[in-house]
Amino acid sequence: MNDNNNHITQLIESITTMVEKAEYDSALSAYASVFKQYPEFLSPKDEEPLTKFRATHIHNAANLSRRALYNACHHIGSTSRIKQAVNMLCGVERKVYQHEAQKPSFLFIPDLPSSPFSETSEVEGLQDLVDKLSSSKEVFLSCIKYANDNYVHEIGEVPKSDDWKKLSENWSSMHLMKGGHFTEHAKRLPHDLISLFNSPLLAHCPTHAPEVVISVLKPKAYIPPHYGTSNIKWTLHIPLVVNDNAYLDVAGEKRTWSAKTEALLFDDSFVHSAENPADAARAVLIIDIWNPHLTEVEKQDIQMLMREYANWSAHFGALAVLDKRFY
Known part of the structure; x- marks a missing residue:
């Protein structure tokens, strides 16, 4: 157990240095390595008390993961509604639905005509x-x-x-x-x-x-x-x-x-x-x-978005929700 603690400490110290140097991509990859090897450090049980030090690193890992998603996807969008959808998916813009009864859980394209x-x-x-x-x-x-x-x-x-x-x-x-x-x-x-x-x-x-x-x-x-x-x-x-x-x-x-x-x-x-x-x-x-109201170009945008999202999710997606206990 002590060997594990020492290894985690070394990894976290190196991540701290990366963050201080604004080497955010390297820090995110290192957090992903920590999460894979020692998931309990970044994903403790809900009832487990946390030190400020540990909570800070949980926040950092989640924020860097969400940053990576935005960096991968923010350029996607040939129309204003696709650009807005990307922003909402990446969390930089609040989701605003057009119908009270329409609230998709993952991806929402605003101003896209539809009916039940x-x-x-x-x-x-x-x-x-x-x-x-x-x-x-x-x-x-x-x-x-x-x-x-x-x-x-x-x-x-x-x-x-x-x-x-x-x-x-x-x-x-x-x-x-x-x-x-x-x-x-x-x-x-x-x-x-x-x-x-x-x-x-x-x-x-x-x-x-x-x-x-x-x-x-x-x-x-x-x-x-x-x-x-x-x-x-x-x-x-x-x-x-x-x-x-x-x-x-x-x-x-x-x-x-x-x-x-x-x-x-x-x-x-x-x-x-x-x-x-x-x-x-x-x-x-x-x-x-x-949805037949999507243009062919918008469909291509969505296909690209799904490729980028799948790649991000496979590598860093689990980190994006690590700080949900603080919401």
Whole structure:
């Protein structure tokens, strides 16, 4: 233990010197090394008392991490709304939402038109994609038996409530595309079907999107209200197994399923919930598509932003929230 303490002391002394010399990039890399080797030093338990010395280094590590994100991304943005979105993501500008019911948890593009529900006809070429995917419904139905992953863990941070704990047992999934990359499940599908997911309509911006997933909501299951991660994409639901009682509620607007429902298209950055009160499971194919009001240049900006963010997150992302206990 003493050897560890001595090593930490040496590392921290060298970091202090780097900070004094304004060698911030080197200091951040050194903090990342400390966090990897001795995570308890920079991430103590909430109830653990802290010295001013230790708290200072926790603040330093978090601030340098956030600084690195801004340095990597601040140049991105061909339009004012993308520039503003980057500033909000990097924390240099406060997030201001346009609708009370629309509060995406990760990335928000201001002044980007949307509504809780939209028609597929509003997106050029989308109805054709829906028709082609629907014609292969039997293939997707055959995949339902493999939908055994816990989908609650895939939608981001959710409250630790009894409703969400119960839902983790009643909401399952099987990904065909995750974070913009095809899964092993997808590779077993017919090639012409897989090629449909390369459509430019899909929100191709790894590692953020797109997601293509078969979602199964068990009988009597309820998904509490929650927000999606961003408003750059809309969510397409193509029915596989549905019933007249299951519904989707987006910002207080409720849509129910029926045998005649071809698809539902909504913006999951608005608060939304779902329920399947029937005695049989409800299964849908979920696909992320671009918000059609984004320009092609803005989509390229977002793709670049996601690449930079993913690289930053892999190296320094965990450090950015180290000082959350002081908020």
